[in-house]
Each structure stands twice: as structure tokens, then as C-alpha cells.
Amino acid sequence: MFIASYKGHHCCVREHIESSTPEEAAMIIALKAYNLNQPSLVTGLFRGIKVRPLGSKKKSAVYTVGVNSAGQQKVLPT
Numbered sequence: 001m002f003i004a005s006y007k008g009h010h011c012c013v014r015e016h017i018e019s020s021t022p023e024e025a026a027m028i029i030a031l032k033a034y035n036l037n038q039p040s041l042v043t044g045l046f047r048g049i050k051v052r053p054l055g056s057k058k059k060s061a062v063y064t065v066g067v068n069s070a071g072q073q074k075v076l077p078t
Helices: 022-036
Strands: 002-007 012-017 044-053 061-067 073-076
Touching (some): 002 022, 012 022, 022 044, 022 073
């Protein structure tokens, strides 16, 4: 389980996410942020998604996720 968060200009999302990898958690948060911004966004690039394991005191990993108009996501190198 991971804690993932995204803070953007128009929305803020923070959730506990049950996933196997941090990249998957980042994609789930990006899709939730994308859906909150509908219908104003056609595509979205979500930079600065922070993901860390639940209960960990380590620094969060930071991801950038692109979401296209069909809702398909891709984790991009940061």
C-alpha cells in the first residue's frame, strides 16, 4: 500500500492506494486528478506526483504522468 499525492493548480488529491508498484499508484492518482478536472482538460501532464510506501519515513519518489483524452496513462521520466 502506498500514499500518493498530487497538488496542482486546480486540484489536490491525496490517497492511500493499494497497488503493487509506486508507478501504478502514480498512474491511479493522475487519473483521479484528470477526472476531477474534466471536462476542462483534453489531455494532462501531471508533474510532481509524490509516492511513498505507507508507514515509511523515506523521502517520496516523484513521478510525472501523462494522460491522453482516452484516459490512457504513461509514466514519463522525471
